[in-house]
Structure formats: structure tokens, C-alpha cells
Amino acid sequence: MPTSTSRAFHARRPKQSGFKSTHNSRRSSKGNGVRKAYIHPSKFINRTPAAARAVEYTPTHLFNDFALTSELKSNLAAIGFTKPSAIQDQAIPLVLDGKDVIGLANTGTGKTAAFLLPILSQIDPRNDRMSVLVMAPTRELAQQINDECRRFSTGMRIFSTVVVGGTNIDRQIRDLKREPHIIIGTPGRLNDLLNRKALRLDDIRHFVLDEADRMLDMGFINDIRKVASLLPDSRQTLCFSATITPTIQTLVHDFLKNPETVSVRTGETSDHVMQDIIEANDKMHKHELLKDMLAKDEFEKVLVFGETKFGVQRLSDSLRNSGITSEAIHGNKSQSQRQRALKAFKTNTVKVLVATDVAARGLDIPNVSHVINFDQPATYEDYVHRIGRTGRGGAHGTAYTFVDKR
Ligand code: ADP
Numbered sequence: 001m002p003t004s005t006s007r008a009f010h011a012r013r014p015k016q017s018g019f020k021s022t023h024n025s026r027r028s029s030k031g032n033g034v035r036k037a038y039i040h041p042s043k044f045i046n047r048t049p050a051a052a053r054a055v056e057y058t059p060t061h062l063f064n065d066f067a068l069t070s071e072l073k074s075n076l077a078a079i080g081f082t083k084p085s086a087i088q089d090q091a092i093p094l095v096l097d098g099k100d101v102i103g104l105a106n107t108g109t110g111k112t113a114a115f116l117l118p119i120l121s122q123i124d125p126r127n128d129r130m131s132v133l134v135m136a137p138t139r140e141l142a143q144q145i146n147d148e149c150r151r152f153s154t155g156m157r158i159f160s161t162v163v164v165g166g167t168n169i170d171r172q173i174r175d176l177k178r179e180p181h182i183i184i185g186t187p188g189r190l191n192d193l194l195n196r197k198a199l200r201l202d203d204i205r206h207f208v209l210d211e212a213d214r215m216l217d218m219g220f221i222n223d224i225r226k227v228a229s230l231l232p233d234s235r236q237t238l239c240f241s242a243t244i245t246p247t248i249q250t251l252v253h254d255f256l257k258n259p260e261t262v263s264v265r266t267g268e269t270s271d272h273v274m275q276d277i278i279e280a281n282d283k284m285h286k287h288e289l290l291k292d293m294l295a296k297d298e299f300e301k302v303l304v305f306g307e308t309k310f311g312v313q314r315l316s317d318s319l320r321n322s323g324i325t326s327e328a329i330h331g332n333k334s335q336s337q338r339q340r341a342l343k344a345f346k347t348n349t350v351k352v353l354v355a356t357d358v359a360a361r362g363l364d365i366p367n368v369s370h371v372i373n374f375d376q377p378a379t380y381e382d383y384v385h386r387i388g389r390t391g392r393g394g395a396h397g398t399a400y401t402f403v404d405k406r
């Protein structure tokens with residue numbers, strides 16, 4: 001049981017339970033000079049999570065009701081998509097209608113299909129080469145979008161390619177020369193290719209900003225602007241995000257025309273995640289406590305967050321040395337290494353995935369039993385994002401955060 005575990009690890013509820021004191025102005029500078037906002041430990045505690053909401057969304061359409069092509073419909077049936085999720089239900093008709101759309105929905109609710117399906121349905125394989133551009137914040141996310149795209153478009157003779165950093169650019173240039181219908185990329189690499197005149201955006205008719213909030217968090221605004229400035233005015237623009245922030249509003253104002261907004265966001269995912277803190281004396285102690293926890297059966301599929309690329313790799317190595325199966329995912333790994341690590345975790349070949357925030361962003365990692373913040377997140381928003389990896393789709397989730405013993 002989670003409660004007994006936390007008790008065993010001397011978790012103690014701090015006196016102050018002011019959940020409002022998010023970003024105290026006190027700032028501490030830790031490790032590598034990374035400046036973190038101070039987050040009161042009480043923010044990491046919620047021992048009585050709301051009962052997992054099993055609110056079933058009743059769609060007003062079935063996939064068969066949409067004006068999607070028949071090939072697409074039979075592919076959906078084949079992969080087992082029977083009814084649309086809320087965001088799909090509401091966004092697909094608008095996208096099919098050619099509208100610019102802002103789609104807001106929690107992580108894991110099917111935003112990818114909400115834009116891919118209506119776009120795929122509008123592509124004429126013979127005439128619409130280089131007509132779709134999807135921008136995503138990370139390599140992994142771009143890859144995942146491409147995987148979904150291939151699944152949906154099986155047998156439709158629609159081709160897509162992924163252009164992201166950390167992989168051979170010459171090969172991507174060659175891929176682009178073959179003029180795929182769909183280009184999926186990260187802002188940095190797309191600009192790189194534009195600078196080398198290896199990418200032509202004249203025929204883009206659908207432009208998608210996926211995880212727009214994350215792209216802005218990661219400082220891609222100028223890259224996005226540059227790409228957008230080279231797109232034809234007549235294009236359709238879709239912007240998907242889990243949160244709506246003032247910066248997103250600006251982005252939307254600059255790049256979208258009379259957009260329709262579909263918001264199906266429900267309360268923070270974190271509301272139904274059991275959350276607790278674990279006090280530790282120092283780093284050594286944290287290592288010991290973590291290993292003790294991971295030795296337990298109930299810690300089935302555990303996502304551990306660390307602050308630095310180096311620290312994450314070292315932690316994963318140390319777990320392996322103690323006989324706990326683990327993989328690491330961080331920015332110093334090549335694309336194929338990251339892919340392999342993620343796959344090993346998804347398929348339960350390893351029990352633990354140790355990750356940095358950036359590397360984990362946007363990944364679809366189902367059924368994580370526990371999220372452990374070995375190092376505290378830099379912001380409360382990062383925290384919410386981290387623990388959103390557990391307790392998905394109404395499942396029971398648990399999150400622990402290591403804090404300094406006082
Ligand atoms: P988001 O982008 O909102 O975080 P994703 O698009 O990554 O969510 O979807 C999460 C998971 O749900 C994926 O594995 C996807 O294949 C699956 N999924 C999406 N839509 C449906 C649906 N209508 N029926 C069944 N599974 C779905």
C-alpha cells in the first residue's frame with residue numbers, strides 16, 4: 001500500500017498545508033547553476049486523491065459519422081478505434097471544414113488523431129506532396145506522431161517523414177527530396193533544413209503546432225515564427241496544447257485566422273494521483289531509499305525523474321548495478337538509443353525508466369504505476385506534467401518526491 005510505504009520512508013506532512021503558496025519568491029540555485037523556483041513540500045502531498053474519475057465521455061459521433069475517407073475508417077476499425085475521444089469528437093468536424101482550430105485537452109486524450117485523421121482524409125496522394133507540416137517539441141514526440149500517422153494511413157499511399165535533431169541530416173535531406181506528403185519535425189531541425197535550402201514550404205496546406213505550450217516553454221518561439229513566415233497564407237493552421245497560457249494566446253493571434261477553440265480540459269490529472277514526499281538526508285540516502293522502494297513488487301513500472309543528463313545516466317547505471325532493470329533517457333543519447341530505451345520500458349523489459357524533463361516531454365508512456373521525483377522539478381508546472389504520467393485514463397497512480405530532511 002502506498003501509505004505504508006511512505007510511512008516506512010519517514011514521510012511527514014509539513015505543518016503548513018497552504019497549497020496556495022506555489023511560487024515563493026525565494027530562489028535557490030542548485031547543481032549546475034540551474035535556478036529553481038522554491039516549491040513548498042506541501043505541494044507534493046495529496047494523500048487522499050479524488051476517486052479516479054471514470055467519467056465516460058459520450059461522443060456525439062462515431063468515426064463512421066465523420067466525412068473521413070472509407071480507407072481511413074476501415075484502418076481505424078482494424079486498429080480498434082471504435083469511438084472518438086472528446087477532443088476528436090469536437091475537433092474533427094471543424095478541421096474537415098477547413099477551419100483553423102485551437103485544441104485544448106489533457107495529455108493522453110488523443111490529440112494526435114484529432115488532427116491527423118481529418119488531415120489524412122483531405123490528402124490526395126497523387127497531388128498533395130509536401131502539403132502537411134507538423135511541428136512538435138521533441139524528437140520522441142515527432143517520432144510518435146509519425147508512428148500514429150503510419151498506423152492510420154496504412155495502404156493509403158500517403159508518405160511521411162520525420163526531421164529531427166540528433167540524427168543524420170543528409171539522410172533527411174534525401175528523404176525530403178522524395179517529396180513525402182507529410183513532414184513532421186522539431187523546430188530546430190526544420191530551421192536547419194530551411195537554411196540549407198533542403199526544405200520547401202510553398203505547398204503546405206495544413207500546418208500543425210502540436211504541444212504548443214511545451215514548444216514555447218522550450219524556447220522555440222523564434223524558430224516557430226521563422227517557419228510560419230515561410231508558409232503560404234492560404235494554409236489551415238491547427239494548434240494543440242494541454243494548457244493555454246498568455247504566450248500561446250500571442251502565438252494563436254499571430255498564426256491562426258478566426259480560429260475555433262475546442263476545449264475539453266478537465267481538472268488537473270494530479271487531483272487523482274496519490275502524492276507524498278520522502279525525506280532524505282543527502283544524495284546517498286536518496287539512492288538507498290530509492291533502491292529499497294524499487295525492490296518492492298508494487299513498484300511495477302516506475303518513471304524516475306532526475307535533473308541532469310549526467311545524473312540520470314548515473315542513477316540508471318547504479319540501479320542496474322544493484323540488479324534493478326533500468327534504462328535512461330536524456331539529451332545525451334542518440335535518437336535510436338532513446339527509442340530503444342523507451343521501447344524496453346513500454347514493453348516491460350525493464351521496470352524503471354530514468355528521465356530528464358525534456359526527454360520525457362510529450363511521450364506516450366501508458367500505465368506507469370509510480371512516478372518518483374528523485375530530483376525536484378524546476379517548476380510546479382513541470383511537477384504536474386511529471387506526475388501526469390501516472391494515473392492516466394482513470395488508473396490508480398502514485399507519485400513520490402524526495403525532499404531534504406529538515
Ligand atoms: P495526447 O496527444 O492528447 O497526449 P495521444 O494522441 O498521444 O494523446 O493518444 C494517447 C493514446 O490513446 C495513444 O496510444 C492513441 O493511440 C490512443 N487513442 C487515441 N484516440 C483513441 C480512440 N479514439 N480510441 C482508442 N485509443 C485511442
Ligand code: MG
Nearest residue numbers: 111112210211
Ligand atoms: Mg500529443
